[in-house]
Amino acid sequence: MNPRFLDTLSGERRPFVPLDPANVRVYSCGPTVYGPAHVGNFRSFLFADLLVRYLRYLGYPVTWVMNITDVDDKIIRGARADGSTIAEVAERWTARFLDDAATLRMTVPDVLPRATGHIPEMASLIATLLDRGHAYRTEDGSVFFRIASWPAYGRLAHLDPAEMRVGERVESDEYAKDDVRDFALWKGPKADEPSWDSAIGPGRPGWHIECSAMSMSYLGPSFDIHTGGVDLVFPHHEDEMAQSEAATGEPFVATWLHCAHLQMGGEKMAKSTGNIARVADLVALGVSPRALRYALLAAHYRMSLSFSEDSLQAANSAVERLDALWSSLAAYRSDGPDDPTLDTLLDTARAGFEAGLDDDLNASPAFAAVFELVREVNRRIAARAISTADAARIRAFLEDIDRVLALLPDEEALEPDLLAMIEARVAARAARDWAESDRLRAELLDRGVAVEDTRDGQRWRRVETARG
Ligand SMILES: [Zn+2]
Structure with a gap:
């Protein structure tokens, strides 16, 4: 059976049907590398990891692209503040992001394109929008998308374009433009900012065009799934969709998936509120990376998730239960007969695991099915009701679903x-x-x-x- 996903654009829960079954194409908005990502960001990245891992577990070949935004106002400010170049700032925080991602056992995306490596593609996309009358230049060399030229604008975020006001939902810009709602595709050169020569003149790209250019470069004009945090729906993804479809005339994305916020102390975790926790800091405090992964994954991605000492504690004991079973099974020896009901037990666990994830990647019942199995196997081990061969089969089962979970201990040798x-x-x-x-x-x-x-x-x- 195909999984079903709740698509943000249509608002519908639909069976997943790949555009090309030989290559499922997934794009995730990655980090803007001006500082360490916080665990709220990683909730969204790990949800994308869960999606990609589950599609692969189901047998779909997947190409996963996650961009690195390495030019942006915040990176420029950060470089200015400590006297380094934007490339140095970006390099430092990209390395940190990759370290944190590895700590949390995030699958390495197939492509991790850097925005500054794709300026010609962005310029060419903007040139097309200018040719088609969806964009215009201003005196300072900037280029804006003309929202009035695109009646579908607002469809993804379910907003009425006429009702959008400046200052509330639309980022206001320091550049002169025809309509306050219009957004920058390209920012004209300024003396104290990095600038690139391009087919549309000198300057630097706006954030939104980066994702359109990079996703379509690697995945084509239409691809299967685009993920991101719910805070990216508007304006980032709305703008991506408008400029991509206006340029190509084709539907940009078949399914949009958006991950809810991580709450800490009842508030959204965000740099702007100072309400943040970082992966390396938590690990330095003694939090197990696998418990952190579990805590960020175990709830349905559409539900807001509360991150606390308690949730970490619960995650930690879940991971310890899994570890304890894993090593019990490795040590288990019994010459007794095979358990005749083991097949049923494993089939039930697999069915529950898949039913949860098939239902819009609902990790909560999927994890529950796994821990129900853990309880039942512990009971049978205590009763010596399984054989040595059964124990090996249970381990093989756990290894198989761990392609999705990535929670089992490393098979490490002791020093x-x-x-x-x-x-x-x-x-x-x-x-x-x-x-x-x-x-x-x-x-x-x-x-x-x-x-x-x-x-x-x-x-x-x-x-x-x-x-x-
Ligand atoms: Zn993006």
Whole structure:
């Protein structure tokens, strides 16, 4: 069965039908690299990651493009403030973004285009809009999109163009323009700003045209899915859609998906309010990256999600339950018969997982199905009701759905000195030297490794240490 997605433009929940089943094309608005992205931004990026991972799990080949906005007013201001070039500012924060994304196990997009690497494509798109009468030049060398030339404007955000007022919803601009609603495609050169020579003259691109040019360069004039945070619907995506369709005469995007805000302390998390948490800071405080990933993914992306100490705590214990089961299964040995009902159990879990994600990527019931399985398998392990082969099959099942979740622990080897301590503890127990065994257990725990003695022998797992 095809997943169904709630498309922002039509307002309808529709079965997903790829434009080209051999290549599903997804574009996500990426970061503007003038500082570290906050976890609210990462909620939106991880939702796109979940989408791409799930489409791939279903067998669709996907091309995923996420842009890096590396020229923008804020980057220019940041460079001016610390005496560096915009390229240096952008490079620094792009590297940080990629580090944070890797920490959160975000799939690396197939293409991560930089705006400054696509100036000719932007200029050519703007030239087309000028030719077709959808854009005009002003005296300072800027080019604006003429909203009056595009009656469909406002369709994505469900706004009546006549009712839009300056200052409220329309970004006002310091450049002279015919109509206050018109937005800049190209900003004429200024003495203290970076500028590029292009087919339409010198200057720099507006933000909106960057995404139109980069998405269509890699994905064609029409593609399957465009994602972003809900704050991008207007004006960013409205403008992208208007200028792209006015230039090509074709529908720009088949399905628009928008992720709701992350709330912290009851407010939207945003740089402007100072109400922010950053990935690296949280990890430095001892928050497990996988718990952070879980906390950002576990609710339906359309629902606003509250981020707090409590939500992180809940995420942490969920991930620990998964880890504990994972290592129990690895250590489990039983010569007993295979569990005749295991197939049904795994099929039910898979059906619940897929039904949730098929329903507009609703992670909440999908995760619930997985943790229902965790509970039931723990029960069967305690009752010794599964065989060694069953345990391996459950692990294979978890690995399979982890292509979407990306929450299982790394199969990491212990450092040699820790491994030596584990082995010394096995020897101490064999010699019934309980004092030495307890001493080694305490020392391992202090080093972040919890050991446990089970019927299947000693097993270990990584834990957060008190030292962080
Ligand atoms: Zn964008």
